[in-house]
Amino acid sequence: MATKEFFNISEISKTNPLFSKIRVTIETAFYRNNVELVTTPREAYKLAKNSMGTITTDWEVYKPELLGLDQGTKVLLFNDGAVTGRYAAGRRIIGTPGIDENSFAEIIREAVYKSRYKKMYHAVSFTGLSKEFIVKNHILIPEGHENLLYNWLLNFQYPSIEYEKMYKESSQLNEGDIYIFSDPDWYHPDYPLGLAIFDPEHNCGAILGMRYFGEFKKGTLTLGWSIANRNNYVSCHGGLKKFEKNNTYFVAAFFGLSGSGKSTLTHAKHGGKYKITVLHDDAFIISLKDLSSIALEPSYFDKTADYPSDSLDNKYLLTIQNCGATKDSNGKIVPIMEDIRNGNGRAIKSRLWSPNRVDKIDEPINAVFWLMKDPVLPPILKVEDPILASTLGATLTTKRTSAEKLDSNVDPNALVFEPYANPFRTYPLSDDFNKFKELFQKDVMCYILNTGYFLNKKVPKELTISLVEKVIEKKIEWVQWFKNLSYAKIDGFIPPKDEKYTHLLKESLLKRLKFIVLKKSENGGRDKLPNEAEISLQNLIESMNI
Numbered sequence: 001m002a003t004k005e006f007f008n009i010s011e012i013s014k015t016n017p018l019f020s021k022i023r024v025t026i027e028t029a030f031y032r033n034n035v036e037l038v039t040t041p042r043e044a045y046k047l048a049k050n051s052m053g054t055i056t057t058d059w060e061v062y063k064p065e066l067l068g069l070d071q072g073t074k075v076l077l078f079n080d081g082a083v084t085g086r087y088a089a090g091r092r093i094i095g096t097p098g099i100d101e102n103s104f105a106e107i108i109r110e111a112v113y114k115s116r117y118k119k120m121y122h123a124v125s126f127t128g129l130s131k132e133f134i135v136k137n138h139i140l141i142p143e144g145h146e147n148l149l150y151n152w153l154l155n156f157q158y159p160s161i162e163y164e165k166m167y168k169e170s171s172q173l174n175e176g177d178i179y180i181f182s183d184p185d186w187y188h189p190d191y192p193l194g195l196a197i198f199d200p201e202h203n204c205g206a207i208l209g210m211r212y213f214g215e216f217k218k219g220t221l222t223l224g225w226s227i228a229n230r231n232n233y234v235s236c237h238g239g240l241k242k243f244e245k246n247n248t249y250f251v252a253a254f255f256g257l258s259g260s261g262k263s264t265l266t267h268a269k270h271g272g273k274y275k276i277t278v279l280h281d282d283a284f285i286i287s288l289k290d291l292s293s294i295a296l297e298p299s300y301f302d303k304t305a306d307y308p309s310d311s312l313d314n315k316y317l318l319t320i321q322n323c324g325a326t327k328d329s330n331g332k333i334v335p336i337m338e339d340i341r342n343g344n345g346r347a348i349k350s351r352l353w354s355p356n357r358v359d360k361i362d363e364p365i366n367a368v369f370w371l372m373k374d375p376v377l378p379p380i381l382k383v384e385d386p387i388l389a390s391t392l393g394a395t396l397t398t399k400r401t402s403a404e405k406l407d408s409n410v411d412p413n414a415l416v417f418e419p420y421a422n423p424f425r426t427y428p429l430s431d432d433f434n435k436f437k438e439l440f441q442k443d444v445m446c447y448i449l450n451t452g453y454f455l456n457k458k459v460p461k462e463l464t465i466s467l468v469e470k471v472i473e474k475k476i477e478w479v480q481w482f483k484n485l486s487y488a489k490i491d492g493f494i495p496p497k498d499e500k501y502t503h504l505l506k507e508s509l510l511k512r513l514k515f516i517v518l519k520k521s522e523n524g525g526r527d528k529l530p531n532e533a534e535i536s537l538q539n540l541i542e543s544m545n546i
Contacts, residue, residue: 002170003135003177003203003227018176021105022094023202026181029112029140035120041068041153044123045076048150048319054078055325058332062315067350068158077320077335078147080211084322085344086218087193087210093426094199097524104197108206111186118183119143125156126163127178127224129359130294131170133285134163135227137178137220145184147319151213154318154348155299156220173231175203178223182207182216200226200426213321213346217301221283222424224296228285229427233294234435237422239266239281240293242361243274243472249363250472251293253286254449255421256371257398258344261451261461262421263302265369267354268465274472278354279361288438291364300353304337304345311337316353321346367445367471368436372397373452374415376508378487378495379459380467380476381448385484386440388540390433391533392448394419395512417515419527429519429527447471454493455501463490483543484536506544513537 004018013019029035038044049056055077064073094101120140128134137156141149157163186208188195194209196219203223207215225235238255239262256262266281280295287293304323307313314337323345324336339345351357368389374397383389395417419425420432440446449467450459467488470476478486487495495501516534519527 002167002172003175004172005136005177018174018202020199020202021101022108022197022199022206023176023179023204025105025108025112026204026206027179029115029120029181030122030138030179032116032120034116034118035122035140037122037124038149038153039124039159041150041158042070044146044150044153045069045073047121047146048076048078049074051078051144051146054147055333057320057325057335059314059317059334061318062350063352066352067154067318068160075317075320075335076147076150077323077325079322079341083193083210083212084342085212086214087212088423090191090194090196090210092195092197094197095201095426097526101199107188107195107208108181108197111183111206111208112181114186115142115183121146121149123149123153125153125158126167127156127220127296128228128285128294129157129163129296129298131166132287132360133228133231133233133294134167134170135173135175135178135224136167137180137224139180139182139216139220141182142185145211148182148184148211148213148216151319151321151348152216152220155217155297155301157298173227175227175230177203178220179204180207180219180223181205184209184211198222198426203227214301218424221296222426225283225285225422225424226426229431232288233285234288234439235422235425235432236284236286237282237420237424238262238284240279240284240361240365241266242277242279242363243270244277245274250367251361251363251365252367252369252468252472253293253365254369254371255393255396256451257418257421257423258303260371260373260398260421261449261464262371263300264461265371265465265468270465270469273469275356277356277358277361279358286365286439288435291439291442291444293361293365295359298351298359300349300351302347302349304347305339307337309334309337313349313353316349318348318350323347365439365444367447368393368439369468370396370446370448371421371451372448374450374508375453375455376501376505377448377450378454379450379463379490379493380471380488381481382478382486383446383448383484384486385536386437387532388484388536389440389446390437391516391529391536392446392512393436394429394433394529394533395515396421397508397512415511417512430529433529433533457492459493483540485540502544506541509537509541513541
């Protein structure tokens with residue numbers, strides 16, 4: 001599935017639904033005489049290396065020739081300022097109640113105009129790595145921010161000969177290419193930490209006053225996920241892998257926010273018990289037609305906190321953001337990892353980090369694991385009803401992490417709900433609810449993994465990994481708990497049967513119920529869920545017989 005870049009003259013009209021006020025404003029900016037086209041990581045590396053403020057470390061990129069880079073390419077380090085995480089409060093989605101398209105179109109027009117005095121780089125990439133789903137992205141990034149340009153071309157698939165051929169062979173969607181305008185130097189007193197405006201129906205956006213690369217990565221994915229959602233795919237912010245043993249396979253997807261264990265579970269090698277095939281640890285889609293899955297990007301945007309400077313995993317680094325640097329005993333410039341400089345240090349790792357990495361898994365998915373950090377939940381639960389399974393995904397509970405820039409009035413330690421672990425959704429929440437429900441109705445199993453604390457006892461990651469293995473091998477002793485819920489019998493993690501604990505559990509579920517009820521009126525009811533979601537939680541709570 002390819003998107004549309006060129007139009008017959010008869011199609012260029014205000015009656016064409018692919019055009020909009022914001023779309024036309026943004027795309028037009030790409031054709032100005034201050035724009036320079038950059039399509040390969042090799043070109044972008046040279047620009048980034050020479051960009052003011054870049055640190056060229058003495059670490060070399062591993063097998064650069066497989067990544068569109070030259071031999072001798074070094075790992076580049078570039079640091080932002082005060083903001084080192086995503087600023088969700090700065091996102092505006094056209095089509096959401098209360099969002100005035102005309103006002104934001106005016107802001108974008110002015111931002112585009114003021115960029116006329118800068119050289120702008122036009123980069124091109126693909127989201128989706130299979131001829132069944134591959135869409136073309138365009139982004140404008142101003143001179144002085146070449147590291148963003150380079151990171152973007154590393155994170156997404158640059159137009160190599162192989163992928164250009166794949167794109168040309170794919171069938172065309174009635175969707176326009178993705179166009180994103182950006183200016184990290186933009187400032188507006190009403191939006192001091194920046195503004196990210198998306199028009200998802202028309203596959204375009206503007207990222208203004210934001211320097212953190214995660215905004216550019218997730219902004220591009222935001223629009224790619226929207227296209228997938230409109231074309232019979234489940235859009236997934238998570239990790240997916242295939243286990244093979246004795247000529248049988250098991251495909252599992254893990255959904256959780258940064259710090260939930262999503263990447264750990266996706267890349268776990270399980271001591272060699274299985275042949276592991278990794279699709280991706282952050283962004284993929286599942287076909288509702290045949291339950292196959294497709295990765296959306298080739299590289300990994302990983303935290304550096306868990307990888308000391310002597311970690312063997314650093315062999316696969318391409319670039320580093322928001323980390324320190326020093327000299328080793330040989331006088332070589334090397335990065336200082338582990339979030340010493342600031343929280344949420346990041347790095348782009350090449351696809352070579354996963355030895356058995358693929359772009360598409362044809363075998364149908366077998367199980368979805370919701371990763372939560374809710375202290376009333378035991379380490380693993382099995383959910384046996386499709387409606388409840390999707391409802392619990394819609395009320396996925398977690399805690400804030402350093403990957404987010406929070407306003408001063410937000411409690412970073414509070415439990416929060418992030419439906420399907422995807423804060424980047426631009427379409428109604430009911431779309432995800434119905435699509436995940438359909439997965440579960442097609443015999444995809446649903447489990448909840450608590451990767452935080454159970455009451456006051458930490459759930460070790462080794463236990464979590466072993467529980468996934470036991471699910472695959474059907475070695476868990478399940479205990480029927482409440483309606484459509486079972487827990488695993490694990491020493492030291494058995495749910496108490498006293499009234500105090502049951503009350504805490506009920507309170508947690510009531511918070512979920514309140515969250516669903518709130519969605520009926522919030523944003524004009526745009527994210528209202530079907531009544532069956534509310535009923536499924538009510539039935540679960542009533543089954544506790546308090």
